[in-house]
Amino acid sequence: MSNTLQQLSQILHERKTSANPEQSYVALLHQKGLNKILEKVGEECTETLLAAKDAAVSGDNSDLIYETADLWFHSLVMLSHLGEDADAILKELAKRFDLSGLEEKAQRSQ
Numbered sequence: 001m002s003n004t005l006q007q008l009s010q011i012l013h014e015r016k017t018s019a020n021p022e023q024s025y026v027a028l029l030h031q032k033g034l035n036k037i038l039e040k041v042g043e044e045c046t047e048t049l050l051a052a053k054d055a056a057v058s059g060d061n062s063d064l065i066y067e068t069a070d071l072w073f074h075s076l077v078m079l080s081h082l083g084e085d086a087d088a089i090l091k092e093l094a095k096r097f098d099l100s101g102l103e104e105k106a107q108r109s110q
Helices: 002-018 023-033 033-057 062-081 086-095 101-108
Strands: none
Touching: 002 023, 002 086, 023 033, 023 062, 033 062, 033 086, 062 086
8 A cells, every 4th residue: 555655656756856747646636736736635625524424314425535536636735845745744654553543642742
């Protein structure tokens, strides 16, 4: 699974640094700047939430999976724009193993 994220992170970095915005959606997002990227993340978040509500009623998760993939993708573009990649998120998640969610939340409020 992490191999896919590593490949995607590499592609996002390449598109950010060397792709033509007229030929690459990712390069175009980077050219438009952080506010445009954040707008896309927000849009995809809303679409994911709506798909989850629909899936709860219909029992069909296909749109939820599609929209979650869009949300992850645009979140990775956001991270790339700010100089991070999927590995940073995976490392953060790995730190949370053997730590209950309640403990983790309590640590944040200190």
